[in-house]
Amino acid sequence: MGTNILDSTERPRVSMVMPVHNGARWLAEAINSILDQDFRDFELILVNDASRDESPAIMADAVARDPRVLLIDLKTNVGLPAALNHGFAAARGELHSWTSDDNLLRPPMLGRLVATLDAHPEADVVHADFTLIDEAGAELGRSRVGPVERLLYGNNVGACFLYRARVTEALGGYDTRLFGVEDYDFWLRAAQHFAFVALHEDLYVYRKHGGSLTSQRAERIQALTAEIVERALPQTLPARSRSEILLGLALRSSRRWRLDLVRRAFRADPVYVATQLPALARWSLVVARNRIAA
Template sequence: MDKLVSIVLPVYNGEKYLAQSIESVLNQTYKNFELIIVNDCSTDSSEEIILKYKSQDDRIVYIKNEANSKLPKSLNNGFAIAKGEYFTWTSDDNMYHIDAIDTMVGFMEQHTDVGLVYCDFNMINEEGEFKYKVTVGNPEEQKYKNTIGACFLYRRSVAENVGDYDTSLFLVEDYEYWLRISLSYRISPLHMCLYDYRWHNDSLTLTRSTEVEQSVARLHWKYLTEYEKSDMPENELFEYLDFLMKYCNQQSERIRIKLKFSLKHKKYVIRELRKLFSRIKSK
C-alpha cells in the first residue's frame, strides 16, 4: 500500500489563486494523501473556497487558527495533526505538477538514506505563464543559501527529530528548518521540474525583500556556532565566507585574500565572521 503523504497548505487571504493550488493537489497521480488546509484568519473568500472543496473530497482536513499567527505557526498547527509518513507543504498561490508527489515518494522509497528530497521548479507570472526554470543547487551550498526552493518532501521521522518550525523566524522559517535538517540528515536534489512558483506583486518575497535579507543575515549569524563545531572542508568554508562577505557588501579584496589564506585557523575565520555580523545582530 502506498504510504500516506501529509500536505499542509497555509492560507491567508489567498482567494485569487487558492482554487488552482488546491486542485493541483487533488489532481495528483499519487492518491494516498491528506491535504491539511490551515486558514490563518483570512478576511477574503478563502474559507468559502476551502469549504467548497472539502465538501467534495474527504482527503481534505480543514483547521482555522484562533488568531492570525503567520506562516511558521500555521505550519506547526497543520503538521501537529498530520498522520502521514511523509511531509510537505505548499502555498496558496503555487501549484504542483500532476506527478510531483508520486515522483518524490518514489525517489524517497528508493533512497532510504535520504531525509529530504527537493526538486527543480518553474517560475510563472500572475497569469500562470512560464518565465524561466529554476535548477536547485547542491546540498553543500545549503550552508550559505537556500537551495531547496519550493518543492520538497521529507520523512515524518525527520520532522519528529528536528522539531517544529521556529515561530520567531518568520520570513526565513523554511530556510532555518532546512539547515536544521541538513545538519543531521542527507538531503538530495532531484533535477526534475515538478512545481510552479508564482511571482506576483503581493508575494512575501517581493513585498518584504529587505526584511527577508536581514532575516537571512541573522540566520547565518545564528548558525556560525554550528559550523564552528562541524568539520567543514576548507574549500566549503571559503565559499561560505565569500558569500557572506558579498552578502554584507564587504567588497574588500584584501580581507578576502587574508581570510582565504587563514582557513587552517578556523577560530580566526569564525572571529572575522562574527565581526561581519556584529552590526546585524545589534539591530
C-alpha cells in the first residue's frame, strides 16, 4: 500500500480509482484532470498494476503534491478488473467512480454527478454524456448515453459515471474473468437491482487509440459481450426483442461467423431474422474479407 493515508475521520465523499499499467504517455494529464475538479471532496486511488515504464514516477509525483492521492502498488500484473477491485477495497467514500490513464474528466464532472445523485435519492447510478477524441486529441464526436432499459442492446452507460458504494458491495466488485467487458457486465448486473439516471451533459473525454484495450482485443471482447448479454436476458423478454438482441450480437463480430447466435435468434423469432437477410449477407462478406486478409 502506498502513502498519504488520510485520517479515518476525514472520509471523502467520492472515491475515484485509476488503474495504471504502463500508461505514462497520457497519465499526468489524466491525473491532473481529476485533481483540478471543481468538486474537491474526493480521494484518488492510483493502482499501479506492475507498470514498467515511467508511470510509477508520475504517480509518485502526484502522491507527493496532493494529500488526496493514495497509491496501491501491485508487484504482479493482475489486469484491469482485479486492479479495480484492489482500488475499491481501499475506498472510503460513499460514492464510487473510476477512470482510465488515457482519459480526461472535465472540471465540473464530479460536482455535476454528485449533485445529480443528491437530487435523485431513489437512484444509485448516474451516467453522463462524453466526447470521443483520437490519439492526437482531435474530437471525433459526442457520445450520448442511453436509457438503462436499452442496456441489453449495448453498453449505453458509457465512460462517465458515479455510483453509490452499496452498488460495489452488493455486486462484489468487477468479475476478473471478464477482462475487457468487466464494466458492461457490472452494469448488466447492477441494472437488475439498482436505479439509474442519465445526465445529458458532456462531462468526460474518452480517448480512442490503437493501444487501447478495446482496439487490441476486439474479437475477444465481442465474444465475451455475447456471453454476458445472453446470460442477462430475462426469461420474460418478448421473442422479437430476444431475436433482435441475439442477431445484433452476431452482426458485431467482424472476423468470426457467429452462426450459433444467428440460429438462436432464428429460433426466437424467424420472421424478424428473415427481414434482416440483407444485413446478414453484408456481414458474411465482411467476415469473409477479414478472414482472407488475416
